[in-house]
Amino acid sequence: MSQVPAFPLVGPFAERLLIDDLPRLLPERRREVATFVAHRVDTLPSFTRFGVLAIGSVFRLLLSVPGGWGVAKIIMRLPLPFVAEYPRLMRSLSFAYVWEHWPTTTPDGSETGGVAA
Amino acid sequence: MSAQQATANMDAEILIIGSGAGGATTATVLAEAGMDVLMVEEGKWVEQGAVVPFSLDQMEQQYRAGGVTVALGMPSIAYTEGRCAGGGTEVNSGLYWRPPGELLERWQREFAIRDFDPHELLSIADEVETAINVRNVPGPHSAPSEILRSGAASLGWQHGEVPRWMTYPHGDDATKGERQSMTRTYLPRAMAAGARLAVGCRVDHLEVRNGTAAAAVTTLADGSPGRITFKHVFVCGGAIQSPALLQRSGIHGHIGRTLAVHPTVKLAARFADAVNVPDDVPVHQVKEFAPHLSFGGSASNPGLIALSLLDQWATFRRAVTDWERMSVYYAAITSEGRGRVTSVPHMKDPIVTYRLTHRDRELLRSGLARLTLLMLEAEAEEVFPSFKGAPSVRNRRDVATMQQAFRASKATVMTVHLCSTVPMGEVTETCGADSFGRVHGQRNIYVNDASLLPTAPGVNPQASVMAFAIRNARRFVATGGTRV
Numbered sequence: 001m002s003q004v005p006a007f008p009l010v011g012p013f014a015e016r017l018l019i020d021d022l023p024r025l026l027p028e029r030r031r032e033v034a035t036f037v038a039h040r041v042d043t044l045p046s047f048t049r050f051g052v053l054a055i056g057s058v059f060r061l062l063l064s065v066p067g068g069w070g071v072a073k074i075i076m077r078l079p080l081p082f083v084a085e086y087p088r089l090m091r092s093l094s095f096a097y098v099w100e101h102w103p104t105t106t107p108d109g110s111e112t113g114g115v116a117a
Numbered sequence: 118m119s120a121q122q123a124t125a126n127m128d129a130e131i132l133i134i135g136s137g138a139g140g141a142t143t144a145t146v147l148a149e150a151g152m153d154v155l156m157v158e159e160g161k162w163v164e165q166g167a168v169v170p171f172s173l174d175q176m177e178q179q180y181r182a183g184g185v186t187v188a189l190g191m192p193s194i195a196y197t198e199g200r201c202a203g204g205g206t207e208v209n210s211g212l213y214w215r216p217p218g219e220l221l222e223r224w225q226r227e228f229a230i231r232d233f234d235p236h237e238l239l240s241i242a243d244e245v246e247t248a249i250n251v252r253n254v255p256g257p258h259s260a261p262s263e264i265l266r267s268g269a270a271s272l273g274w275q276h277g278e279v280p281r282w283m284t285y286p287h288g289d290d291a292t293k294g295e296r297q298s299m300t301r302t303y304l305p306r307a308m309a310a311g312a313r314l315a316v317g318c319r320v321d322h323l324e325v326r327n328g329t330a331a332a333a334v335t336t337l338a339d340g341s342p343g344r345i346t347f348k349h350v351f352v353c354g355g356a357i358q359s360p361a362l363l364q365r366s367g368i369h370g371h372i373g374r375t376l377a378v379h380p381t382v383k384l385a386a387r388f389a390d391a392v393n394v395p396d397d398v399p400v401h402q403v404k405e406f407a408p409h410l411s412f413g414g415s416a417s418n419p420g421l422i423a424l425s426l427l428d429q430w431a432t433f434r435r436a437v438t439d440w441e442r443m444s445v446y447y448a449a450i451t452s453e454g455r456g457r458v459t460s461v462p463h464m465k466d467p468i469v470t471y472r473l474t475h476r477d478r479e480l481l482r483s484g485l486a487r488l489t490l491l492m493l494e495a496e497a498e499e500v501f502p503s504f505k506g507a508p509s510v511r512n513r514r515d516v517a518t519m520q521q522a523f524r525a526s527k528a529t530v531m532t533v534h535l536c537s538t539v540p541m542g543e544v545t546e547t548c549g550a551d552s553f554g555r556v557h558g559q560r561n562i563y564v565n566d567a568s569l570l571p572t573a574p575g576v577n578p579q580a581s582v583m584a585f586a587i588r589n590a591r592r593f594v595a596t597g598g599t600r601v
């Protein structure tokens with residue numbers, strides 16, 4: 001059965017989180033990370049994927065309206081079960097990818113000048 | 118020797134679903150007894166060494182859902198399952214523990230396991246140890262392992278090296294072992310005895326009528342459908358997939374209701390010198406508080422170090438560039454909580470839930486505090502516990518503050534030990550399978566994997582899974598697959 005690809009729903013949110021978390025990460029790396037995150041969401045078990053995409057579409061909608069990112073940040077701070085796990089999942093996948101691929105990345109996303117793995 | 122690609126229509130006297138610790142050993146026993154055995158495996162065959170252990174690439178190739186699987190709850194518990202020829206044995210840490218003798222006696226008593234001799238099981242464990250080459254590391258221990266040893270020794274806590282199923286073809290470098298997983302040991306042996314292994318073949322459900330299964334409906338790697346006919350079927354898909362498959366086949370009863378795991382909480386510790394080993398785990402474990410609580414070390418590549426700092430990123434992020442001086446450790450508990458595996462019609466994957474008890478949460482709290490103390494004793498400069506709101510810890514006073522701040526609901530809780538979803542025994546109110554793994558109420562459907570362990574064993578479980586699987590398969594051979 002064909003499924004809706006995750007990238008349009010979760011990719012822009014993953015990129016937006018990275019702009020906040022690792023502001024100096026190169027845009028092409030940011031894109032690469034977001035593509036990886038969306039790919040992983042595509043391979044999630046069916047029920048989890050459904051939940052992630054459902055929550056993801058709300059955040060995606062917020063991203064597309066003026067001031068929506070501010071609202072999204074407030075929602076992310078609330079201890080809402082499952083909803084709070086969405087940004088956490090995005091961040092876990094992103095950070096694991098960033099530091100596995102470019103281990104000399106600093107906390108702001110820039111490179112310390114070492115060799116990437 | 119490797120596997121063949123599955124085809125649309127296959128037939129065998131014995132079908133074995135899954136090629137992990139349970140499936141590979143079952144296939145070996147039955148094939149060596151002259152039976153016509155077909156194993157089917159959803160994942161692919163990946164040679165040991167073809168991917169970097171504990172990397173994202175390995176997760177992509179050898180784990181189910183890229184390693185992103187979760188048991189929902191408060192907190193949810195992240196778990197991982199292997200999905201490749203050899204199952205979990207290909208990706209795991211290779212730490213070998215026999216099932217404890219007193220536990221076997223308790224299982225026998227409480228679950229009424231018939232014709233069960235704990236000594237027989239331990240003598241099977243002897244055979245397993247030879248077959249998979251269980252041994253200590255030949256040379257000095259890695260730095261992260263040495264940290265566990267020295268911290269525990271300094272506190273006077275019981276600890277030791279856990280042997281592993283490894284060979285060390287490159288001299289005595291403790292970090293260059295080759296895991297003697299199923300693709301290196303039991304699978305080639307089963308195939309040498311005539312068993313076939315078809316990879317890229319997922320069993321969707323069994324066709325069951327009046328307690329007898331006659332065929333398995335499959336989906337091949339390219340998405341095309343298939344069907345396998347057989348006389349007997351052994352379901353060895355692991356503790357999540359086996360009950361899910363049985364439920365999809367219309368078999369319910371005590372199936373999937375008593376998932377047991379060893380939940381873990383983690384921390385990252387930073388030391389004065391470089392200690393990081395990115396692609397291996399420490400071999401020491403601390404057992405002072407066992408069986409309720411154990412400490413060990415986790416894989417610690419830079420990506421995993423970043424993950425361990427994530428819960429408190431705002432204040433812990435500064436440490437990420439020090440990853441070469443850091444390593445990740447865990448506190449694991451024997452949980453009194455239970456979970457459920459529930460298949461939902463028209464959904465490919467089951468819903469998994471888990472509920473920690475109050476006692477579990479308190480044990481996680483004290484476990485993390487004690488592990489932190491051990492790190493300080495091992496001269497950690499700074500410890501970063503993995504939970505939201507965690508303070509970093511530099512001295513004993515900070516440990517108390519950290520312990521107070523801990524809430525299991527804010528922690529990253531994980532597990533890689535899943536069992537007990539089809540517990541074996543004759544207590545029909547709780548057991549899903551009989552004393553030899555045959556599903557209660559079914560004539561020719563057997564389970565022979567981690568699902569059968571009556572409870573979580575409190576030690577790394579693979580040896581227990583293998584020993585029970587061999588015992589049950591031998592019984593099947595002895596009785597000709599008729600009455601057990």
Ligand SMILES: Cc1cc2nc3c(=O)[nH]c(=O)nc-3n(C[C@H](O)[C@H](O)[C@H](O)COP(=O)(O)OP(=O)(O)OC[C@H]3O[C@@H](n4cnc5c(N)ncnc54)[C@H](O)[C@@H]3O)c2cc1C
Nearest residue numbers: 135137139159204205209210211212320354566567577579
């Ligand atoms: C990261 C990690 C580290 C671990 N470390 C240790 C350790 O150090 N020591 C230890 O003792 N244990 C360890 N374990 C646990 C150990 O690997 C498991 O207990 C053991 O592998 C369980 O064996 P099993 O046969 O039940 O399932 P598995 O070994 O998981 O095998 C099940 C196989 O069945 C296949 N399958 C499932 N459903 C289907 C289907 N419908 N159709 C076709 N195929 C299917 C799966 O793809 C999988 O390959 C670890 C596990 C993991 C994941």
